[in-house]
Amino acid sequence: MMNGSPIHRLLNSWAIQVRVIHALMIRELITRFGRENIGFLWIMAEPLLFAGLVGILWHFMKGSTEHGVSVVAFTATGYIPLTLFRHCVARSVAAFTANQSLLYHRQIKIVDFILARFIIEILGGMMAYLFMAIFLILIGEFPIPADLGLLISGWMLYGVFCFSICLILAPLSEISEAMEKFIPVVTYIMIPFSGAFYMVSWMTPGAKDFLLLSPFVNAMEMMRKGIWGDQITAFYDPLVPIICSVVFAIIGLILCRRVRRILTVE
Amino acid sequence: MIICSDIEKSYSHGSRRKKVFSGLNLVIEKGERVALLGRNGAGKSTLIKLIGGVEMPNSGKITRNMSISWPLGFAGGFQGSLTGYDNTRFISRIYQRDYVTIRQFVEDFTELGKQLKMPVKTYSSGMRARLAFALSLAIEFDCYLIDEIILVGDQNFQRKCNEEMFLKRNDRAMIIASHQTELIRDFCNKAIILHHGEATVYDDIDLAIDRYTNL
The missing domain is CATH 1.10.8 (Helicase, Ruva Protein; domain 3)
Structure with missing residues (x-):
């Protein structure tokens, strides 16, 4: 059926997966947002509203600046990646069961479900971030990013780490129903380790070393350094999120493979 | 060609385990029309799902050398x-x-x-x-997997199926799980009876239907 060299076969499989993920994303967007009114633009509505309202709230509670940076901008840059993480977690629970009728088609692999959902979430998060930044720059609450490359790298590392968590959560949620009950608590406990509401340099030295073990904090510091440049002091090591993501992704892929073998499809 | 070699499938829920079949061997050649017979719960749908790659066997190997449709059934x-x-x-x-x-x-x-x-x-x-x-x-597809569903169609649908599936595409392989013995007698040239986790292959349809009716 399929002849040719291994490289040819690999390219062919790659093309199939790209097509499948594309189709899954369109399907997901239609089922979640429909074709009415603003349609798929809703994906950025929630992070924007969240970041916007919390930003305004803090603006009145804490004053317009904190440690020399705009409170609204600081909150927004923290909240949008955090909503990405929370959405990713929520979307990966029971991702296989929700899509199981599509497993009838052999070319659809279970990792495609996770990837399609993740891509939608990260596109939504990035669009919201961009939209919010442009708006805040226009009203003078947000600086022109000092180092765009660092900002984007930080975003990428944050995203990749979220994805590696999805790769573990999705199969785990199929194995154990008890795990689902712990997820809300764990995501709440994770908030202080997300780096969303502080800079590491504001912390005591003891807390600093501890927080820098969190991949989220490292990535968040990179994003903020990329935006404010010399206005702030940032501590980060890109290797922390990279190593954690690789380890999590390997564990996740192994779990996915095992779960696929025992998955019962109605 | 589809080759199932030494397939074992069981479902477990908690500590309970239900073995559907073990040591199942099967070869389906291009153009063969295979009827899958068996009582409710004998594993007809499970076998179709395994061949279609919807679920995976616990052990054993399924080799697919032709394009196979997804299982056409009530769900999925x-x-x-x-x-x-x-x-x-x-x-x-x-x-x-x-x-x-x-x-x-x-x-x-x-x-x-x-x-x-x-x-x-x-x-x-x-x-x-x-x-x-x-x-x-x-x-x-080169091979169609049909799980019961022909039964639910009306006369018009059955006529169309007959024409498109069985006449126009009579060179294709088919695996049909059905309790409708007339349909099987008319269209199939091979039968498999699943009973107590074992599969028996019959080249004589009438004999197979006879055995199946007496299960």
Whole structure:
């Protein structure tokens, strides 16, 4: 059926997966947002509203600046990646069961479900971030990013780490129903380790070393350094999120493979 | 050719375990029409799902050397919340077919008209069967996996199936799970009886039906 060299076969499989993920994303967007009114633009509505309202709230509670940076901008840059993480977690629970009728088609692999959902979430998060930044720059609450490359790298590392968590959560949620009950608590406990509401340099030295073990904090510091440049002091090591993501992704892929073998499809 | 060698499948729930079959061997050649017979719960649908790659065996290997349709049955294959057209578009995309051609065929074959703009979850099982058959016929597979579903169609649908599936595509392989012995007698040239986790292959259809009726 399929002849040719291994490289040819690999390219062919790659093309199939790209097509499948594309189709899954369109399907997901239609089922979640429909074709009415603003349609798929809703994906950025929630992070924007969240970041916007919390930003305004803090603006009145804490004053317009904190440690020399705009409170609204600081909150927004923290909240949008955090909503990405929370959405990713929520979307990966029971991702296989929700899509199981599509497993009838052999070319659809279970990792495609996770990837399609993740891509939608990260596109939504990035669009919201961009939209919010442009708006805040226009009203003078947000600086022109000092180092765009660092900002984007930080975003990428944050995203990749979220994805590696999805790769573990999705199969785990199929194995154990008890795990689902712990997820809300764990995501709440994770908030202080997300780096969303502080800079590491504001912390005591003891807390600093501890927080820098969190991949989220490292990535968040990179994003903020990329935006404010010399206005702030940032501590980060890109290797922390990279190593954690690789380890999590390997564990996740192994779990996915095992779960696929025992998955019962109605 | 499809080769199942030493297949074992069991389902476990908690500490309970149900063995469906073990040590199952099977070869299906190009163009063979195989009837799958067995009582309820004998594992007909499970075998079809394993051959279709929907579920995986606990051990053993399934080699597929021809293109095989997804199992055409009461469940699966479609996203209920999407319309008939959206499902058609989705399937054209993942099977890399031209949407306009497929849509044309689906409209002609299903005769569902405006219903195609409604979510598939609002369809009756007969309507689903029409859509599933239309799509799999339009895509053209070497082997069709059919799980019971021909039964649910009306006369018009059965006539169409007969014409498109059994006459126009009589060079294709088929695996049909059905309790409808007349249909099997008319169209199949080989039968497999699943009973107590074992599969017995019969080349004589009448003999197989005779055995099956006495199970």
